[in-house]
Amino acid sequence: MTRSTSSLGLSKNNQRSTRPSSKSVSSSSSRSHSPKPLKSPTINFYSFNPINRDLNDILRNFVDELCDVFIKARQDGKNEAQTVVIIANFTSSKDQELSQIYDWLLNNTHKDKYKTLLGYFYDQGVATKRNQRKAYCLYLSAAKKGYPIAEDLLGDCYYSGQGTTRDRDMAFEWYQKAANNGSTGSQFSLGICYAFGEGTSKDVNKAFQCYKKSANGGNASGMNELGYCYEVGIGTRKDNRKAFLLFEQAAKGGNPPGQHNLASCYEEGKGTEEDLDKAIYWYKMSADNGHEVAKQRVQSLLNLISYHPHIEDSLSSKGVDMNLLNNQIGELNLNA
DSSP: OOOOOOTSSSGGTTTTTTOSSOSSSSOOOOOOOOOOOOSSSOOOTTOOOOOHHHHHHHHHHHHHHHHHHHHHHHTOOOOHHHHHHHHHHHHHTTTTOHHHHHHHHHOOOOHHHHHHHHHHHHTTTSSOOOOHHHHHHHHHHTTTTTHHHHHHHHHHHHHHSSOOOOOOOHHHHHHHHOOOOTTTTHHHHHHHHHHHSSSOOHHHHHHHHHHHHHHHHOOOOHHHHHHHHHHHSSOOOOOOOHHHHHHHHHHHTTTTHHHHHHHHHHHHHHHSSOHHHHHHHHHHHHTTTTTTHHHHHHHHHHHHHHGGGGHHHHHHHHTTTHHHHHHHHHHHHOOO
């Protein structure tokens, strides 16, 4: 059986996202709906014009909210694609424009959270051309001041060699700092480093403990990896039931590998009762979130539907559009 393990060990950018824990990095805020900003192709945010001052205040309040949303996505273990969508959807829901937020951030890097968000815009090409060197420099500046999300992202840069020279020792060092400052994502990353002996000595017991701390902090990537530990017996005894429950938590948290692993549990009846329709449902959820192995598994399992007519009825009752699903499989066949 093929299990989906962590992205850092296989394909880091597919899952990291990147994370609250006992030492929370942020506090969630709830503000009233921001009024739509005045349209202006060029804005001098430091002008004494009262209209521009009002606009600057509006944008500052919105960016403060956006920073909270960004931090939560990282703490929850969302991957990069999911985080970018969260940023875009939140911005749109408040009738703001990403290009204007980018312009505002360029003029307001006096706070570490603004600097880090701007770095992420460069990192992922949000409202600007992708520039990982600029992202690295912004992360480094904020990380040196002890900002945990920047420390975590800087660790990613060193781990993958994005914007700087690849250095697993430096990655491990920054992950440690971020984890000590409350980053659940860096707890997950430390687990990967210990599990594979990257930047430190291999220690599966420490890896297990790091995954546990990450999962307890609400990080879906940590939940998935902890589930894998229980399934295989890494740093702990095997326990299929605990593995299933952790995969379920990760899956409901939107983690694509966790969704794949939950589907596999349902398919094989591991830690739960065998349920082929639930397996197909979760494989599809994982595939929709970009998990390549899940896409292949959906294609294989759909061939079984013709032998089990009740499965299609059950999937339809869960809101799955079988026509759309079959069309997607057809597209996969064409692209194969």
